[in-house]
Amino acid sequence: MSAVLESMNPDAAPLAAPLPEKRARSERLASQGVTLSNGKPRLRAFLLAVLPPVLGLGLLVLLWQILSLNNSSFPSPAVTFAEAVRMFADPFYRNGPNDQGIGWNILASLKRVALGFGLAAAVGIPLGFLIGRFSFLAGMFNPIISLLKPVSPLAWLPIGLLVFKSADPAAIWSIFICSIWPMIVNTASGVQRVPQDYMNVAHVLQLSEWKIFTKILLPSVLPTMLTGVRLAIGTAWLVIVAAEMLTGGVGIGFWVWDEWNNLNVPHIIIAIVVIGVVGLVLELALVALAKAFTYEQAGT
The missing domain is CATH 1.10.3720.10 (MetI-like)
Structure with missing residues (x-):
């Protein structure tokens, strides 16, 4: 395209070539599935990195909830979370040698x-x-x-x-x-x-x-x-x-x-x-x- 434009306008200055370091960076990112002009590959890489762990933890919490429904002596995730918030509000208390945070x-x-x-x-x-x-x-x-x-x-x-x-x-x-x-x-x-x-x-x-x-x-x-x-x-x-x-x-x-x-x-x-x-x-x-x-x- 630059050659066609130059032939149509001989007095026009030649288009600047991409800097080597920028081209090398673009090629390196492209090899990793990331492009600078399009955000889709970057979003896809982010989802692949975040979504599986979130789904795994969600599955664990779901199984925990099912277990607590079938066993009244086993606390549910909500009850355990509320107790954890209360506990970590003061994790360094001392009420004696056998009662510490x-x-x-x-x-x-x-x-x-x-x-x-x-x-x-x-x-x-x-x-x-x-x-x-x-x-x-x-x-x-x-x-x-x-x-x-x-x-x-x-x-x-x-x-x-x-x-x-x-x-x-x-x-x-x-x-x-x-x-x-x-x-x-x-x-x-x-x-x-x-x-x-x-x-x-x-x-x-x-x-x-x-x-x-x-x-x-x-x-x-x-x-x-x-x-x-x-x-x-x-x-x-x-x-x-x-x-x-x-x-x-x-x-x-x-x-x-x-x-x-x-x-x-x-x-x-x-x-x-x-x-x-x-x-x-x-x-x-x-x-x-x-x-x-x-x-x-x-x-x-």
Whole structure:
């Protein structure tokens, strides 16, 4: 079209060509199904991202409502929501050691998870590097890991009570012992998958072990190691709820069990939702961390 216009009017200035960066952006958006001139693909992408989760949650609420209609002892979504509004209006009240707001219980559980998980990371990640780096240590620790990894985390709770003589350290011990295995296994697996060519170059350059660790192993193993961390934090949050049910004290697990003893079913349902939301937030935080440290090839 521009050539025809130029032939009809030779004195007219040639039409400006689209800027390369704008054309590249348009092509990239078009490959994703989004166009700048038409809003339909963009609206369709938005609906595909939002509509399925909304429908899924709606189906869950519908099944919940049907269950409450057929069982008078089971609270309806409306009753549970009204109780949740009342509860979260003051989540940090204190009326005694066994009567505290749900906020204090969540913080107590997160504190135990942070301590147990932090200790597991401090021990498990370095041990995973050593097992993956040295075959002698791998042969030494692999049978122990294979033997102890399948054991249920709650089976370790009596050992913790016997050793520490207190419920709180025993719960932290249970988190530690269940969180350490994914970090050890994934870190060691990542070290063992480092290309041998990298290690050969390190030997030729006579790099020290510290240089090999910081320049070769750590950048290569980081994504795999963070996958183990993600698995460990999910397991730790599952374990703390069960451990607190058995040990008592302040915590979201003990709070659920205490509400069951009081036959307060709406509070139990609220606690289940809170546990799921907190676990989801922890998972998303570690996914974001893993993406930030994942190396991808340019142009992909």
